[in-house]
Amino acid sequence: MMFLALREIRFSKTRYVLIVTIMLLVSFLVLFVTGLANGLGNATSSAVRNMSADRFIVQKDSDDRFARSALHAEQIDQARAVAGAEGAEPLGVQMTTVTKRDSESKIDIALFGVPAGGWLMPETAEGSRLTASETGQVLADRDLAESGVAVGDTIVDGATGLEWTVVGFTENQSYSHMPAVWMNEADWAAYRSELMAARGGEADPAYNAIALRVSDAQAERLNSTLPDAEVITKSQAISAIPGHKAEQSSLLMMIAFLYVISAFVLAVFFYVITIQKTSQFGILKAIGARTRYLAGSVIAQVLVLSFGSLAIGVALVLAMKAMLPASMPFALSAGTVLSSCGLFLAVALIGGLASVVKVARTDALDAIGRAGA
Amino acid sequence: MNTSLTTESKHTSRRSSGASQSGSSVSTGLARPADIKLRLNEVSHAYGDGESELTVLDGLSCTVRAGELVAVVGPSGSGKSTFLSIAGALLTPSRGEAEVGGRNLAGLNPQKLADLRLHEIGFIFQGANLLPYLRVEEQLRFVAKLGHADKRQAVRRAEELLERLGLTSRRRHYPDKLSGGERQRVAVARALMNDPSVILADEPTASLDADRGRDVTRLLAERVKAEGKAGVIVTHDERILPYCDRVLRLEGGRLREG
Ligand SMILES: Nc1ncnc2c1ncn2[C@@H]1O[C@H](COP(=O)(O)OP(=O)(O)OP(=O)(O)O)[C@@H](O)[C@H]1O
Ligand SMILES: [Mg+2]
Numbered sequence: 001m002m003f004l005a006l007r008e009i010r011f012s013k014t015r016y017v018l019i020v021t022i023m024l025l026v027s028f029l030v031l032f033v034t035g036l037a038n039g040l041g042n043a044t045s046s047a048v049r050n051m052s053a054d055r056f057i058v059q060k061d062s063d064d065r066f067a068r069s070a071l072h073a074e075q076i077d078q079a080r081a082v083a084g085a086e087g088a089e090p091l092g093v094q095m096t097t098v099t100k101r102d103s104e105s106k107i108d109i110a111l112f113g114v115p116a117g118g119w120l121m122p123e124t125a126e127g128s129r130l131t132a133s134e135t136g137q138v139l140a141d142r143d144l145a146e147s148g149v150a151v152g153d154t155i156v157d158g159a160t161g162l163e164w165t166v167v168g169f170t171e172n173q174s175y176s177h178m179p180a181v182w183m184n185e186a187d188w189a190a191y192r193s194e195l196m197a198a199r200g201g202e203a204d205p206a207y208n209a210i211a212l213r214v215s216d217a218q219a220e221r222l223n224s225t226l227p228d229a230e231v232i233t234k235s236q237a238i239s240a241i242p243g244h245k246a247e248q249s250s251l252l253m254m255i256a257f258l259y260v261i262s263a264f265v266l267a268v269f270f271y272v273i274t275i276q277k278t279s280q281f282g283i284l285k286a287i288g289a290r291t292r293y294l295a296g297s298v299i300a301q302v303l304v305l306s307f308g309s310l311a312i313g314v315a316l317v318l319a320m321k322a323m324l325p326a327s328m329p330f331a332l333s334a335g336t337v338l339s340s341c342g343l344f345l346a347v348a349l350i351g352g353l354a355s356v357v358k359v360a361r362t363d364a365l366d367a368i369g370r371a372g373a
Numbered sequence: 374m375n376t377s378l379t380t381e382s383k384h385t386s387r388r389s390s391g392a393s394q395s396g397s398s399v400s401t402g403l404a405r406p407a408d409i410k411l412r413l414n415e416v417s418h419a420y421g422d423g424e425s426e427l428t429v430l431d432g433l434s435c436t437v438r439a440g441e442l443v444a445v446v447g448p449s450g451s452g453k454s455t456f457l458s459i460a461g462a463l464l465t466p467s468r469g470e471a472e473v474g475g476r477n478l479a480g481l482n483p484q485k486l487a488d489l490r491l492h493e494i495g496f497i498f499q500g501a502n503l504l505p506y507l508r509v510e511e512q513l514r515f516v517a518k519l520g521h522a523d524k525r526q527a528v529r530r531a532e533e534l535l536e537r538l539g540l541t542s543r544r545r546h547y548p549d550k551l552s553g554g555e556r557q558r559v560a561v562a563r564a565l566m567n568d569p570s571v572i573l574a575d576e577p578t579a580s581l582d583a584d585r586g587r588d589v590t591r592l593l594a595e596r597v598k599a600e601g602k603a604g605v606i607v608t609h610d611e612r613i614l615p616y617c618d619r620v621l622r623l624e625g626g627r628l629r630e631g
């Protein structure tokens with residue numbers, strides 16, 4: 001089947017180079033926008049996505065948003081009673097603005113207060129870990145380094161005036177486009193009371209959410225026993241992060257359209273070519289080629305062209321990725337590339353279907369008696 | 374003469390088992406039944422549905438033997454192409470039966486018919502109808518490939534045919550670089566490539582001038598004789614009739630000698 005497919009491509013180079021170019025651009029765009037969507041998704045949610053929790057408890061009517069949710073120490077004890085001490089950890093989230101000491105420029109960050117030795121605390125990539133006993137220390141996402149903060153520097157909170165020393169960096173921990181900064185429970189408590197005092201505070205709700213590692217049954221029980229609180233899944237929590245859903249859905253829409261467009265372009269291209277070649281197919285059938293063979297040739301062509309344009313498209317995207325500035329949110333794993341390519345191939349095959357139908361309908365009889373020059 | 378003999382023996386050895394049985398049963402006599410490569414028996418064909426039926430063929434019978442080139446002439450619309458389509462397993466007649474290379478076409482499914490066309494029938498169309506994107510030798514190798522022929526044997530066969538048809542120097546050309554006569558000669562070679570029992574040509578010289586038309590027909594007649602094929606040429610071209618062994622006239626839905 002490759003015999004005809006390849007030789008025809010060799011003969012009509014210009015025609016096929018054009019279609020490869022178009023498909024290449026479309027597949028490049030698909031991969032690029034996918035990378036962007038992943039990158040933006042990471043920028044808004046990686047701190048939560050990378051938590052080893054599977055569910056969260058948030059306050060009822062908080063729209064699943066950590067920032068709107070407030071839980072009391074009592075509720076944390078109740079949750080621990082059901083989930084076990086290992087199954088539930090309190091989580092404080094607060095967005096704030098800090099400055100590096102002796103510097104004026106402001107940096108937006110997301111503060112996370114979690115137990116120092118617990119499973120919510122991310123791995124330290126550089127510098128040292130946080131401990132439960134030492135206070136005034138934080139672990140920051142490496143993005144903070146881009147704002148000129150290094151390990152050992154001190155940052156000052158704009159709202160409370162509290163000072164923390166960055167003792168280490170983590171990787172891939174950002175929240176709503178802000179670098180996440182992690183502190184232990186003692187610092188979190190100090191920060192909250194300071195914050196409430198500054199605001200002329202009322203009774204202080206201790207944490208925003210409880211991260212869970214529980215079974216379905218336990219989740220069910222927590223949902224029904226805890227007053228004024230509900231259990232949500234990780235993906236619910238992620239899509240409630242400010243900006244996440246809006247960004248992702250518009251990008252996904254673009255990606256979906258790109259797939260539709262590529263299916264359509266391919267379908268039209270191959271259909272037009274196939275119609276031009278109807279008499280050839282009639283002849284081939286007359287001299288004894290089976291429909292299956294001819295349909296296979298068309299499909300082989302679709303596959304060759306798609307593979308070719310995908311290979312170039314992937315190469316271009318990888319080159320692009322290497323050249324992009326680090327601040328550009330762009331993430332493309334090998335798995336994503338593979339599944340995008342798979343989807344693209346499937347879409348291309350769907351595009352070739354109309355031509356296959358046309359080939360199947362061509363009548364061998366047309367070859368005799370009616371043959372034009 | 375030598376080559377024609379070797380071709381003939383290879384030809385026999387490559388036949389399917391059913392046909393070679395009938396081939397081996399033939400040993401003596403001139404009008405051996407297995408020499409009959411093409412037989413149509415009381416074939417009628419009508420186009421259209423029950424209401425407006427057009428009967429084109431009406432009780433047509435004919436036989437063509439190995440090594441015989443038969444010309445079919447007749448006025449336009451008399452049903453020559455219809456006759457050829459039936460003989461070529463492209464069209465199933467309304468009534469009657471057709472036999473190609475000793476195989477009855479009745480009741481074969483489309484795949485079987487396609488295989489039979491591939492191995493037993495060589496078509497030559499009015500235009501050469503070559504694939505524009507294949508070089509001359511690839512045109513031949515392609516039909517061999519369709520028939521799952523042994524590759525080395527196919528290369529040898531293609532070389533031989535191109536040589537016989539005077540195309541050796543053109544074998545790496547694309548059809549658009551060939552003259553009309555050369556193209557039609559390639560079509561002849563393609564029709565012969567899979568060693569069919571029957572060669573069917575529908576006005577093969579219509580798009581050629583007189584000399585080219587004669588050349589092509591002469592070469593075709595030569596091959597038909599040398600390789601023991603049954604050849605049928607539908608034509609309007611009186612000048613090629615001398616190369617044919619018999620001339621049949623299609624009139625009133627039947628073929629008559631003359
Ligand atoms: N598919 C078809 N449906 C209906 N009528 C047809 C069909 N094919 C052919 N005919 C009719 O059958 C008759 C015989 O057609 P055919 O093509 O066999 O003639 P022909 O002898 O080859 O003519 P020509 O010399 O002009 O090529 C014509 O009247 C034609 O209109
Ligand atoms: Mg005709």
